[in-house]
Amino acid sequence: TRPMLAVLILSTPLVSGRTAHHHLNTPGRALVVIGANDATSNDNEVVLSWLRFCADNSAAAEAAGLKVLLVEPNPDVYASLKRTVSKAYRSAASIVPVNMLVGTNSRAAGSFTARFHMVNSTLLLKDCPNAPHWVLHQLSSLSLAHVTDGLQGFINCVQRSNPDKPRPSCDGSQCNLPAMRRRPTKSYLFHRTAHIATFAQLLQKNRLEPADVDVLALEAQ
Structure with a gap:
């Protein structure tokens, strides 16, 4: 049986029972961070563990299909997020900044803006x-x-x-x-x-299925 998805609410002192030390052996292959900001102030060990692994083992992470989606809707902060990924995480192919606002509703034609x-x-x-x-x-x-x-x-x-x-x-x-x-x-x-899409559309755009998500980290209100 597949282990339960770990959801981290980063604005509260909630500690996940799971860690991401063995990323190549996890049932899921993706970490999704909603409200990534500029990726410099996040001190959550699970999130940092994924980022470090994908940066330090870029070829292995890409070959295994691992993916970290860093979702940030604020266009200005998103620009800073991309710089962080480039500089601190060496533009690792598995780490993907996404400029999108995730919402519960979206038009049938796809994402829309607000x-x-x-x-x-x-x-x-x-x-x-x-x-x-x-x-x-x-x-x-x-x-x-x-x-x-x-x-x-x-x-x-x-x-x-x-x-x-x-x-x-x-x-x-x-x-x-x-x-x-x-x-x-x-x-x-x-x-x-800002571009708005559902969580399902976010996954679809990045070729992921819900079962692929091992950790969902939320830092949004």
Whole structure:
């Protein structure tokens, strides 16, 4: 009987009962990471184990049909993700960055697109030179309200902080508050087009079957 698929919720301290030390002998041959970000801040050992193995044993991994799908919908972060795969993992053929938003519905003709809202990191950095990574790159969503509320929460936190002793929840950010007060929160936001597909379509596009997926790692809300 095939072992159960391991699902890792990376935003919580959940530890998988399975590891990926013997990748060539696993029943499944794929790891799928939803919300891969730029692949530099992920310290989950299972995910890192797959990435290291495919990079250090590129020929063997490719011959065995192993595949790591790193799915990131944010177009700007996806560009950074590709650079990480190229530099840190030596463009291993088995490691595949995917610029896609995985959803529950899709048109019959295939994937479609929608507005994906995110923070204008260039503009925000002018007023908050050391704004944290999560605000600059991880705060993104199909919901404009979600991104607006998240950024406003960060701005409110900074404004309440003592400039000499920032509150930890603001990640020590120092911002030009007069400049920020002159801008509406939405002026720091913009949108780009994101491709949306179902999980089944994601697998199909990459020539995978559901049974091929050994580990599904989720870092999305």
